[in-house]
Amino acid sequence: MKWRPLLSLLLVGLMAWCWGSAAWIHLKAQLAQQLIARAWDSTLAGDTRTKPWPWADTWPVARLQVEDQDLYVLAGAQGNSLAFGPGHLMDSALPGEGLTVIGGHRDTHFRFLRDLTPGQRLHMQTAAGELLSYRITHLEVVDVRNQPLLVEPDAQGLLLVTCYPFDSLDANGPLRLLVWAEPDAGYGLIL
Amino acid sequence: MCFHRRRIPRHLLLEAPANRFNYGRALKWFLLLIMAVMLAVVASVAKARAYQEEHYVPGRETSSSALYTSGSGHLYLRGSEGGLGSALHHESEAQVTIKGMLAKVVLRQTFENNSNEWVEGIYVFPLGETAAVNHMVMEVGERRILAQITEKQEAERMYQEARREGRRAALTEQQRPNLFTQSIANIAPGEVVTIELHFHEAVSYADNTFRWRLPTSLTPRYIPGAPLSEESLQLPINGWSLPTDQVPDAHRITPFMDVSKALDAPPLVNRLEKPRNPIRIQLRLDAGLPLAEIRGSYHQLRLHKNGDVHSVTTVPEMVSMDRDFEISWKTPAGQSPDAAFFTEEVKGEDYGLLMVLPPQQALQQRLPREVIFIIDTSGSMSGTSIRQARQSLLMALERLQSTDRFNVIEFNSEHFPLFDQPRYAGSRELKAARRFVEKLEARGGTEMAAALQTAMASPAPEGYLKQLVFITDGSVGNETALLQMIHQQLGDARLFTVGIGSAPNSFFMRKAAEFGRGTFTFVGSQQEVGEKMQALFSKLETPVLSNLKIEWPLGLNAEVWPKKLPDLYQGEPLLVSVKFEGKLPPGSQIRLSGEQAGQTWSRDLLLTPANSKRPAAGVSLRWARAKIEALLDEKTRGRHEDEVRAQVLQLALEHQLVSPYTSLVAVEEIASRPQGEGLNTEPVANLLPHGQTLQALSYPQTATAAGLQMLMGMLAFFGLLLLRFHSRLRRARAEIRAPLLMLCEGEQQP
Numbered sequence: 001m002k003w004r005p006l007l008s009l010l011l012v013g014l015m016a017w018c019w020g021s022a023a024w025i026h027l028k029a030q031l032a033q034q035l036i037a038r039a040w041d042s043t044l045a046g047d048t049r050t051k052p053w054p055w056a057d058t059w060p061v062a063r064l065q066v067e068d069q070d071l072y073v074l075a076g077a078q079g080n081s082l083a084f085g086p087g088h089l090m091d092s093a094l095p096g097e098g099l100t101v102i103g104g105h106r107d108t109h110f111r112f113l114r115d116l117t118p119g120q121r122l123h124m125q126t127a128a129g130e131l132l133s134y135r136i137t138h139l140e141v142v143d144v145r146n147q148p149l150l151v152e153p154d155a156q157g158l159l160l161v162t163c164y165p166f167d168s169l170d171a172n173g174p175l176r177l178l179v180w181a182e183p184d185a186g187y188g189l190i191l
Numbered sequence: 192m193c194f195h196r197r198r199i200p201r202h203l204l205l206e207a208p209a210n211r212f213n214y215g216r217a218l219k220w221f222l223l224l225i226m227a228v229m230l231a232v233v234a235s236v237a238k239a240r241a242y243q244e245e246h247y248v249p250g251r252e253t254s255s256s257a258l259y260t261s262g263s264g265h266l267y268l269r270g271s272e273g274g275l276g277s278a279l280h281h282e283s284e285a286q287v288t289i290k291g292m293l294a295k296v297v298l299r300q301t302f303e304n305n306s307n308e309w310v311e312g313i314y315v316f317p318l319g320e321t322a323a324v325n326h327m328v329m330e331v332g333e334r335r336i337l338a339q340i341t342e343k344q345e346a347e348r349m350y351q352e353a354r355r356e357g358r359r360a361a362l363t364e365q366q367r368p369n370l371f372t373q374s375i376a377n378i379a380p381g382e383v384v385t386i387e388l389h390f391h392e393a394v395s396y397a398d399n400t401f402r403w404r405l406p407t408s409l410t411p412r413y414i415p416g417a418p419l420s421e422e423s424l425q426l427p428i429n430g431w432s433l434p435t436d437q438v439p440d441a442h443r444i445t446p447f448m449d450v451s452k453a454l455d456a457p458p459l460v461n462r463l464e465k466p467r468n469p470i471r472i473q474l475r476l477d478a479g480l481p482l483a484e485i486r487g488s489y490h491q492l493r494l495h496k497n498g499d500v501h502s503v504t505t506v507p508e509m510v511s512m513d514r515d516f517e518i519s520w521k522t523p524a525g526q527s528p529d530a531a532f533f534t535e536e537v538k539g540e541d542y543g544l545l546m547v548l549p550p551q552q553a554l555q556q557r558l559p560r561e562v563i564f565i566i567d568t569s570g571s572m573s574g575t576s577i578r579q580a581r582q583s584l585l586m587a588l589e590r591l592q593s594t595d596r597f598n599v600i601e602f603n604s605e606h607f608p609l610f611d612q613p614r615y616a617g618s619r620e621l622k623a624a625r626r627f628v629e630k631l632e633a634r635g636g637t638e639m640a641a642a643l644q645t646a647m648a649s650p651a652p653e654g655y656l657k658q659l660v661f662i663t664d665g666s667v668g669n670e671t672a673l674l675q676m677i678h679q680q681l682g683d684a685r686l687f688t689v690g691i692g693s694a695p696n697s698f699f700m701r702k703a704a705e706f707g708r709g710t711f712t713f714v715g716s717q718q719e720v721g722e723k724m725q726a727l728f729s730k731l732e733t734p735v736l737s738n739l740k741i742e743w744p745l746g747l748n749a750e751v752w753p754k755k756l757p758d759l760y761q762g763e764p765l766l767v768s769v770k771f772e773g774k775l776p777p778g779s780q781i782r783l784s785g786e787q788a789g790q791t792w793s794r795d796l797l798l799t800p801a802n803s804k805r806p807a808a809g810v811s812l813r814w815a816r817a818k819i820e821a822l823l824d825e826k827t828r829g830r831h832e833d834e835v836r837a838q839v840l841q842l843a844l845e846h847q848l849v850s851p852y853t854s855l856v857a858v859e860e861i862a863s864r865p866q867g868e869g870l871n872t873e874p875v876a877n878l879l880p881h882g883q884t885l886q887a888l889s890y891p892q893t894a895t896a897a898g899l900q901m902l903m904g905m906l907a908f909f910g911l912l913l914l915r916f917h918s919r920l921r922r923a924r925a926e927i928r929a930p931l932l933m934l935c936e937g938e939q940q941p
Contacts, residue, residue: 004918011911018904025897049607057630076632077891089891090632091573097604097635103891107898144890163894169902171894 025083029108032084036060036072044129049075052084061088062095063125064102069112077103077161085109092151092159095126099155103162106177110162113179122158122181134158134181144174157182281314281875283512285405287474289394291533292546293809294403296322298388302875304378309864311354312375312384314875315444317406319392320369320698323809323816324849326389329361329375329857331382338363338857340847342840346854350374357864361386363855366443367670368820369406369698371849377864391809391816396546398726398762399527401478402488402519407470407512410571410666410694413637414441438668445668469509472516476501480522488517489693489715514693515715532798534775535810541775542811543798547783548764549736550792558734560658561596561613561651562587565642566631567663567691569603573633576692579714580662583689584628586724587660590732591616596655599624602642603635612649637667640676647680657684658731661703665696673699674827677706685709685735687727706827710760730760734788739765742782748772752817759785768814815846823851 032052039052040060049059058081062073077087086104093100104110122134134157141164142149160179163171286297298318304310318324327338338361341349346362353360354376362374363386378384394403416437435441476485477500485494485501490510495502503518510516522528529548534541566584568577584599591597595616599609609627614620643661651657659681665688667673677686686707688700691714704711712727714720739756743749750770759765765783775798784793819839826835836852843850864870 004914008911008914011907011914015904015907015911018900018907022897022900022904025895025900048605077893079892082891082893083895087891091570091634093570094604094635101891103893105893105895107895110893149890161891161893163892167898168894169899171896171899172892173894176890176893 026108028083029085029105033072033109036074036085040072043127044125048127056084058084058087060085061127062100062102065123065125066112066116066120071104071109073102077101086160089161095124095158096130096132099151099157099159100124101149101151101159101161104160106163106166110160111166113160113162113177114166116179121184122160124158133184135184136179136181138180140178140180142176142178144176281312281468282509283407283468283470285470285472285474285516287403287405287472288477289403289474290477290807291479292394292396292401292531292544293533293807293813294392294394295809296388296390296392296405298390299385300373300388301383301385302375302378303383304380306871307380309380309868309870310378311870311872312373312378312875313872314373315366315409316371316373317369317409317694318371318390319404319406320701321813321816321820322369322390322392323812323846324363324365324371324388324390324855325812325847326387327361327363327855327857328387329359330385330387331359331859334859336361336857336859338855340844340849340853341856342844343852343854346856349856349858350376353377353858354870357862357866359384359859359863361857363388363849365849365851365854366440367698368823369696370409370444372443377870379863391812393544393766393813396548396764396766400519400521402517404697405472405516406694406697407515408468408694410664410692410696412444412666412668412696413569413571414438414445414668415636415638415640416669437672441668468512470512470516471509472503472505474503474518476503476518476520478520478522480528481526482520483523484519484521486519488519488719489514490516492518517715530796532796533807533810535807536774537811540773541771542814543769543771543775544807544810544813545767545769545798546764547794547796549739549759549783549785550794558656559594559596559654560731561655562591562658562660562731563613563646564588564597564599565646565659565661565663566599566601566628567603567637567639567661568601568631568633568635569637569666570634571637571664571666572691575717576664577631577633579717579720580689580691581628581631582717582720583662583691583714583724585625586720587728588616588621588624588628590728591621593617596651597624598646599627600642600646601627601631602638603633604638605635606638606642606645608645613651637663639663639667639673643673643676644680647677647682647684650682651684657682658709659684659686659707660689660727660731661686662689662691663695663700664692665690665699665703667696667699670696670699670702671827674702674706675829677703678828681707687712687731689714689724689727702824705757706824708758710763726762730762733761735760736785736787739783739785741767742784744776744779744781747776747779750818752814752821754821768810768817770811770814812846812848815842815848818842819848819850 036052039050040063043050043060051057051059058074058076060072061075064071064073064086072085074081074085074087075090077089081087082103082105086102086109088094089101089103091101092098104113106113116136116139118136118138120136122136124132124134126132158181160181162177163173164175164177165173281303282301284299284301286299288295300314300316302312302314304312325340329336329338336359343364346364350360350362357377359378360374360376361384362372364372364374366372373386373388375384375386392403394401396402414435414437416435438444479499482501485492485503487503487505491506493504493506505516527548528546529550531546533544536542564584564587566580568580572580588597593616596613597616597620598613601607601609609624610620643659646659684707686704687709688704688707688711690697690700690711693715695713697711697713700713701711710727710730712723712730714723736759739759741751741756743751748771750772752768756765756767779798780795781798782793782795784791786792819842822835822839822842826832839850840852842848843853849855
């Protein structure tokens with residue numbers, strides 16, 4: 001009978017495609033950060049909107065450090081940026097200019113959010129090279145369907161957003177984990 | 192043929208039971224695996240719920256939402272030291288009389304102190320940028336106290352003195368030509384105080400449509416510069432911004448905003464509640480012309496015709512002050528007026544207001560243009576504004592021809608040009624521009640200066656007309672500095688401003704266009720984008736009328752403002768105020784001349800007042816207001832402030848006008864507040880303009896399909912394993928079957 005090898009082939013194909021694309025998501029997330037590092041250096045040197053690779057439609061706007069995590073934050077919190085790094089929500093303020101909202105994928109860059117606790121410090125470097133420190137005030141889980149994200153125009157601080165729960169299979173779930181951090185005078189060193 | 196299956200005798204199979212694959216068991220395994228996966232999913236969801244309940248804060252009273260006060264649903268952006276200003280309830284009423292081209296407005300603002308303490312109310316409110324405010328009355332119960340026009344500092348001193356001594360007082364000050372402050376001192380607990388303001392304004396007329404506009408709220412303005420040092424601060428500060436080096440009066444022009452309307456959160460705001468900061472508008476329109484159409488631009492109107500007069504109210508009668516009120520009216524086609532003249536006699540002197548629509552041909556000749564589009568993508572543009580701006584800009588790009596050159600500059604805290612240099616509008620460039628525009632998002636500050644400078648820097652190539660199209664809400668506090676910059680650096684280019692949003696800073700936009708020798712186009716809603724932009728395009732593409740001159744009759748001494756007549760674009764009338772020394776002799780004739788596309792023309796006009804029977808109230812005030820504006824423009828152009836101040840002061844005092852150097856102040860003679868009791872200062876919040884979503888951000892989508900794909904891969908892997916087992920079983924069977932087949936063959940041989 002012919003269906004057996006056909007089914008095998010199909011399953012091998014499916015497996016390769018699924019694992020391949022899952023691996024690609026993670027690989028992209030890791031590799032892109034390396035490329036962005038170079039773009040960030042030239043941003044610090046005075047360039048604006050330096051694209052990490054020629055066809056990119058995003059550019060690094062900040063560098064975020066938490067514990068052993070060191071991430072470059074990209075402009076825009078849509079799919080095209082989030083695949084390569086945490087994304088700065090364009091409607092929110094830039095770091096140091098108000099309340100900055102940064103989103104990241106729970107499977108890749110922002111997986112570490114689940115280990116954060118209130119009181120921990122976050123460090124941020126702005127495109128102008130300025131170093132900022134934040135202290136986590138609290139974490140909360142919200143349902144996007146009935147809890148809009150409302151922010152005072154003159155609020156200060158940092159808000160990290162990722163999907164919740166971390167091990168969910170649903171890529172379009174309604175829950176988000178919010179990590180609120182306030183500006184902290186404590187000075188943090190960025191490498 | 193032995194391929195049809197034969198039943199194998201059971202005893203022959205007894206040799207191979209160990210190799211037998213149990214189908215049923217494999218299926219069970221597979222099911223178990225799926226069950227386990229499902230269980231894991233359910234467990235993680237349950238965990239999420241538990242976490243959410245544990246960390247859930249009712250009403251989300253987190254650091255981000257100090258917005259919420261308890262109970263009433265009154266929401267304030269930020270409290271002052273005296274707490275959140277909910278003690279003062281505020282409502283307004285506007286009685287408007289429009290006669291011909293002049294509007295007289297009686298604006299009554301009522302403040303009710305519903306606290307148990309004595310209160311001082313401070314309310315920053317917008318008016319039209321040409322409003323001539325000349326009268327204020329404070330009403331407390333039966334008493335009416337008439338305000339006096341006084342030099343600004345002296346007025347402030349009188350007010351503060353009364354405030355300290357416990358006497359009731361009211362002060363109306365001008366912060367910007369379109370922004371005023373009303374202060375009311377010593378309102379007793381439970382007391383209602385009404386401030387009655389009178390002002391006059393000319394109606395605008397362009398593209399065959401008359402319009403009159405009443406601003407009701409303001410878009411929070413961006414304050415550039417560094418905060419001034421602590422010592423130099425003069426308390427109290429009743430704005431959300433501290434004074435800065437670039438905007439020393441920032442705290443006076445940044446009133447607190449009430450955002451309750453801006454939050455689309457049904458459980459928090461009861462929509463059936465009557466509008467907050469409501470206004471009632473009653474308008475009598477006596478156009479003096481047959482009318483074909485009366486329209487409310489942003490409100491539904493109820494009309495009632497009474498002879499030649501139309502009574503107009505809004506539906507519902509009380510509306511929220513979250514968007515400007517605008518009424519427009521048109522004459523039947525072909526009957527639109529092309530000249531009008533109104534006069535008024537004050538103290539034996541005649542004043543006039545002259546409107547002439549010069550003959551303009553829609554010339555087909557097109558000059559090659561270099562158009563620089565400057566688009567504001569600051570935070571105040573968020574919400575519907577940025578959508579309108581994007582739409583307007585996309586329409587403008589459509590109009591470009593391949594011989595035109597263009598560039599697009601986006602600005603917020605920084606500015607980003609699309610191209611390094613303006614380029615020809617080829618299809619590739621236009622495509623890139625469209626992509627650039629479609630992706631524009633609003634956030635950050637409003638640093639206009641650098642963007643404007645970049646746009647003005649390079650002159651257009653020989654033979655090209657350079658036009659700057661500036662799309663913004665004008666929400667900045669450093670207007671004068673920007674106007675100075677435009678005046679000094681614009682060169683031969685022309686600046687066209689496009690005002691976006693429910694409450695743009697029309698003073699800045701109109702002045703910028705005036706200094707830039709262009710025009711101001713106002714786009715207030717999505718529906719208006721098409722119509723208003725079309726009007727702008729015809730202005731951009733038709734040669735301008737320039738070198739306008741009026742020759743007055745010999746021997747007649749006429750003081751005309753503005754002194755230098757502006758250039759006129761397609762559909763724009765000339766509007767001048769004039770003061771005659773003594774009486775205007777009947778039958779006087781003037782000659783208006785100008786130039787369009789190299790051709791000169793002139794027109795004679797007989798000065799017959801349209802209002803020969805009744806004098807038009809407000810003509811003299813409009814003249815004085817126009818003169819003050821012209822004097823202040825001279826200051827912007829570099830004339831010394833002291834000279835300007837002296838002239839403005841004299842004029843404002845003579846005509847009883849509120850100006851940058853004069854205020855209206857009303858004080859009570861007898862003290863009301865006992866000396867022992869304190870006084871709280873309550874800033875009255877303005878409503879955030881409709882459509883602004885400064886506060887509501889969207890959550891990013893922050894999950895990938897990686898987890899799901901891993902699991903799918905896993906399932907495929909298990910399926911594969913299952914298949915392997917299955918084929919091994921087949922092989923095992925085949926091994927057993929082989930000898931039998933041989934046997935079978937043997938049997939069947941003939």
